[in-house]
Each structure stands twice: as C-alpha cells, then as structure tokens.
Amino acid sequence: MVPRPLLDILSPEVKSLCAKTRFPYTCETSIAKLPETTIVPARQKDGLGVLTLAVDAVRAKIAEARKAAKELAADPRMDKTAINDCMAMYDDITTSYDTGMAALKRGDKATAATSFDAARTFVDTCDQGFLDRSAGLKPAIAGEEKMLAELSSNVLALNKYT
Template sequence: MTPPPPPCLACLLTLLLLAAAAAPPAGAICVPRNPGGHSKPGAPAKPAPPKPKPLTPAAPAPPKLTPMAPGADIVRSLCLKTDYPDLCMSAIAKQPQPQLPVGKRLDGAGVLRLAMGAVRTKAAEAKAAAGALANDPRTQPLARGPLHDCVESFDDIAYSLDQAAKSLAAGDRDTTGTMLDTVRTDVDTCDQGFEEREELTPVMAKHDAELAKLSSNCLAIATAAGLR
C-alpha cells in the first residue's frame, strides 16, 4: 500500500493541475475584439462619414427695375440742366401727362409745357393764399395792399403763360422767351410789395420762393431745348 503524499506536495499538485486547465491550447492566437463588434479581423477600418458642409446663404435676388414712363428720359435730361433739378422732376411728375399719338415720344416742347403747367398750378395756389390773407381780419392793415398786388401778379403769371404757350405752338422762340421772362418778373413783383415795407412780415415769401424756382426752371428748359 502506497502512503499518501505529504500535505504540501498535494497542494502543489493541485495548483499545477488548475494552471494547466486555464492555459490556452498550443498554437492558439488571442485576437482582441473589434470595439464596433461588426468588422472581421484584418478588414480595413471604414472611413468616418464626411462632415456636412455649412449651408451657403443664397445670393439675394437682383432688385426689380421700375420701368420708366415714356418720355421720362428727356424729362430727366432737361431737368438736370436747371438749377433745381429735383424740384423740376417732382413738379413735372405731378402734372397730367399728355396723351401722345401712338409711336410719338415726349419732346423738349412737351417737357416745357409740363414745366409751365407746374408754374400755373403753383401760381393758382399762391393766388388763393394771398386772397385769403387779404380778407383775413387778423392780417396787418398795411399788408392788405401788397397782398392784393400779389393776387394781380399771380393773374399776370397765368396770362404770360398763356402767351408763352401760344408762341411755343407757333414756333416763335423770341416771344416764348420774352413771356417766360415776364413770368419770372411777375413773381418778383409780389415780393417787392413787402420788401418796400420793412415793418411787414413777408407772408408770401414761401410761395414766391417756389414760384421763382419753377419759373427759373422753365427758362432753363427752354434754353436747353432750343425753344427761346
């Protein structure tokens, strides 16, 4: 009968048997797992998807051009030759536009007629204002005489414009120029009634200043268009 091994030797044998059972078989290779869990060993890594490009804001649409009214080009061209081009163009734009035959465009004479119409409109407005002030009991007594003179001068403006229009239609450049000069003088006549009396407030100064500019524009347009 074989005697049992010593206790220490038995413990050593048990440790060797456990170590042999835990060791991998010969020739085995340990391959680490792919973190993704889907790629096969040895397969090339998939490239990362490209980052989306930032959106480029769309270019703004070009502004729409406002079509010019027939004849607007010659109005602008002639008004730019005056001392008050902005007033010239705005005053003409407010006038009733002429009905031209098909295929005919506005010419220099047509522009001058529109500018003269602007003077006529302003003169009528100034005449109404002067008449109202002349009849207002709050107006200075000394101002009533000059205001009545202004009313007459504004009537003279309308008459001079009528004569200028007739001369323009007849092709009489000399008379056209003379009557337009008269219009400009009639405006100054209203101012002079107040300038002669320093104690009076020039209540028509604003109307007269605009009339002076509008009548000056008429002269410049007539000269630029060869109509005086």
C-alpha cells in the first residue's frame, strides 16, 4: 500500500490518464514511487510525460524481477531454462521500450504502439515459460510477472494519449 500523501503529489493529469487504464491504482502508485516524480514534476503535465513515467515504472519493476529471477536460479529444483528465458525477455522488454520511446520522439506513434505491444507480449512469454517448465515453483515469481503485466498494459493504454 502506498501512503496517501505520496499519491497526493501526483498531478491531475497523471490521475486523469491513469484513470483511463485497466489498472489505475497500479498506474498511480507505480508513478508515485518513482524518485523523479517529486524531483521533476514537469513530467506530469502532459500525456508524453505521464507515459515516460509509466515506462520508467516498468523499468524499475524489471530490475526487481531480475533480482527475483536470480534468487530463483539458486533453487536446484528450478528449471534454469525458464530463468534464462525470462532474463532474455527482460532484455527484450527493455529494448522494446527503448524503441517505442525513440519512435515517439520522432513522431512515429505506429512504431511506438507496436514496440509497446511487443513488450507486453514478452511479459506473457516469460510467464508462460514458468507455467510450462517449472510447475509448483511459479508462485515465487508470479507477483513480479503479474505486476509487469499490469504496468505493461498501462503503458499500452497511456500511449493513446500522447
């Protein structure tokens, strides 16, 4: 749970755009937790700024997911292929967001949308790998994957308002 005062630092633009996503609470809390939200409030004033913050939130969650995956890799029962596949997917997700943000800066919304959709697909691919290869151990990373899925879904929705 994010403390209410932290959510109060969000601009009306962030709250309005997050309300249009499938996971509005996740959208708001993930942005509110970012250190740059309080340091650079100007990023909260338009759709592109809010989208950039949402992408930054995904990147922060990827760092947490990498850490969790590395811890799981130490479990001798864990299928290392599933872990390695997810680590590769995390790289692919990051690359997709880099490509999407660069496309937006060029004004190419179609490429951005495709890249953001690809990132969301990579999250599902990682999740499916655990289901296929590591029965019984999936709950150890399920929270990370669920949050990545929600954050990625929010980026797709926010992209419509840039």
